[in-house]
Amino acid sequence: MADDIATMLPLAEPDAEATARRTQSHYGLRRRTLERMRSKTTDMDVAPMRIDPRLYTDPVYFERERKTLFRETPILAALSMDIPEPGNMMVFDALGPSILITRDKEGKVNAFLNMCMHRAAKLVTECSKRTRMTCRFHAWTYDLQGKLIGLPGKEGFEGIDKANLGLIPIPVAEWKGMIFVRGTPNGAPIDVADHLGDFGDELAALELHKARPMAASRLECEANWKYAYDTYGESYHFASLHPTTIGALAFSNIMVYDKFDNGHCRLGFPREEFMDYADQNEAEWPHTDYGGLYMLFPNVSINVNSMKGGGQFYGISRVFPGETVDRSFSLLNTYQPAHTSRADEGERWKEIHDFIEHVVSTEDYSVSADGQANLNWAPDGFCTTLWRNEIALQHFHRRLAGLMEHNW
Ligand code: FES
Ligand SMILES: [Fe+2]
Structure with a gap:
């Protein structure tokens, strides 16, 4: 990239x-x-x-x-210019879990486990610029904020609640050009100012x-x-x-x-x-x-x-x-x-x-x-x-x- x-x-x-x-x-x-x-x-x-x-x-x-240190402490994942524009994304797997970091339409940075909510396939393997992410296994599709927005087939999906099947968030914070993550799914938010002092x-x-x-x-x-x-x-x-x-x-x-x-x-x-x-x-x-x-x-x-x-x-x-x-x-x-x-x-x-x-x-x-x-x-x-x-x-x-x- x-x-x-x-x-x-x-x-x-x-x-x-x-x-x-x-x-x-x-x-x-x-x-x-x-x-x-x-x-x-x-x-x-x-x-x-x-x-x-x-x-x-x-x-x-x-x-x-x-x-x-590497799952509870805020860790520098990237600089802002590594994903400068809406639709840019990157995979950061240095902490163990594969973490997907996206910049959404509003320019905000999001991070998730890079894991499909259907059967846990790796969602993104190539980081091209795009407006949504589609799983290569059965094509469940998520927007840049991790929301499940589509899945093929109707039969067998009665009662599915898409709102509860968004990607699992990873704490992330962008601060003055630095993007920090905390490698804990659903973890506590990151206070960058407190971390940097x-x-x-x-x-x-x-x-x-x-x-x-x-x-x-x-x-x-x-x-x-x-x-x-x-x-x-x-x-x-x-x-x-x-x-x-x-x-x-x-x-x-x-x-x-x-x-x-x-x-x-x-x-x-x-x-x-x-x-x-x-x-x-x-x-x-x-x-x-x-x-x-x-x-x-x-x-x-x-x-x-x-x-x-x-x-x-x-x-x-x-x-x-x-x-x-x-x-x-x-x-x-x-x-x-x-x-x-x-x-x-x-x-x-x-x-x-x-x-x-x-x-x-x-x-x-x-x-x-x-x-x-x-x-x-x-x-x-x-x-x-x-x-x-x-x-x-x-x-x-x-x-x-x-x-x-x-x-x-
Ligand atoms: S594992 Fe992703 S759609 Fe089935
Ligand atoms: Fe040296």
């Missing part, structure tokens, strides 16, 4: 107020990053934190996480509702979802694990950290080019497209970053539990923000997408798989350690522990 939309949709105009808010926020991040670069220091936590390997290996704990203002300034989808892919990882997700939240490994890729673009072990409510945070990593004007007054700094890494609890990172040759991209990675405790997969999506280059340069966003996918799969997820295998053989009492410089990971694991209430 991304290809079609990228060529189909014009870029929207950025909003002046959001632009001002975003610029101010990103200048602040760069100011603090440069201070850290000059002093060769990093934001740190107060003490190291020990991590029990069972968090990554225990199947019982894993099932509890799948329920508490003070992180909401920062995310709103990104104008995600205008971001155009440019590329999407799925990556498998032979490691627990947290082992994979943990690789996003620190820069300590840049020089050693990514010497010719990320490590050539950003400094290792220097990081700026902003803590927000409910386990969300934002990180600033020093880009090499910041050094070119490290000694200049702020008024003389050139424009940068770098805006940091926005980490949305429990499983999302949004990389607001610059591309070679100029222009900005939003690189969204979402990490999900796989079939077993030691497997995960990630959905990688690259978007073009409304406020970046106007030219028809779709290839450049695809290039950066491929670059990130390559680095993540061959470097980050390769080391994750090795580490995961080792954890299975770790002796009783062994713990990994997050040191003081791994402050964002400590923040994540503290929030996780608070929600999961395990007592190891």
Whole structure:
């Protein structure tokens, strides 16, 4: 779908107020990053934190996480521009149940179990734009709001109450360009403002509702979802694990950290080019497209970053539990923000997408798989350690522990 939309949709105009808010926020991040670069220091936590390997290996704990974090917590399913127009729909099955998300005639987003109410066939298997969905098994037909509007045959259907045979709703909420679902059929509504807390203002300034989808892919990882997700939240490994890729673009072990409510945070990593004007007054700094890494609890990172040759991209990675405790997969999506280059340069966003996918799969997820295998053989009492410089990971694991209430 991304290809079609990228060529189909014009870029929207950025909003002046959001632009001002975003610029101010990103200048602040760069100011603090440069201070850290000059002093060769990093934001740190107060003490190291020990991590029990069972968090990554225990199947019982894993099932509890799948329920508490991936079926009860609001999860980012898409950006608005992934289904921009009435009749657009998508299937989101990363949480386990196949979830059908539609945009109805009024422009409102709906979500349902992707399950026909007759005999539970998968209702939508291909996401073309349409005004109704017809089950391929016996052709029961539903509108975009999930209402049963037609079924073939009269005989044998005496007394059928179509009003009670609508698709089963999944809680969904669209907020400033983000579509959240809660993977529980008939579950409680989602309060996005409550979930985001003070992180909401920062995310709103990104104008995600205008971001155009440019590329999407799925990556498998032979490691627990947290082992994979943990690789996003620190820069300590840049020089050693990514010497010719990320490590050539950003400094290792220097990081700026902003803590927000409910386990969300934002990180600033020093880009090499910041050094070119490290000694200049702020008024003389050139424009940068770098805006940091926005980490949305429990499983999302949004990389607001610059591309070679100029222009900005939003690189969204979402990490999900796989079939077993030691497997995960990630959905990688690259978007073009409304406020970046106007030219028809779709290839450049695809290039950066491929670059990130390559680095993540061959470097980050390769080391994750090795580490995961080792954890299975770790002796009783062994713990990994997050040191003081791994402050964002400590923040994540503290929030996780608070929600999961395990007592190891
Ligand atoms: S299962 Fe869908 S119409 Fe029969
Ligand atoms: Fe990495």
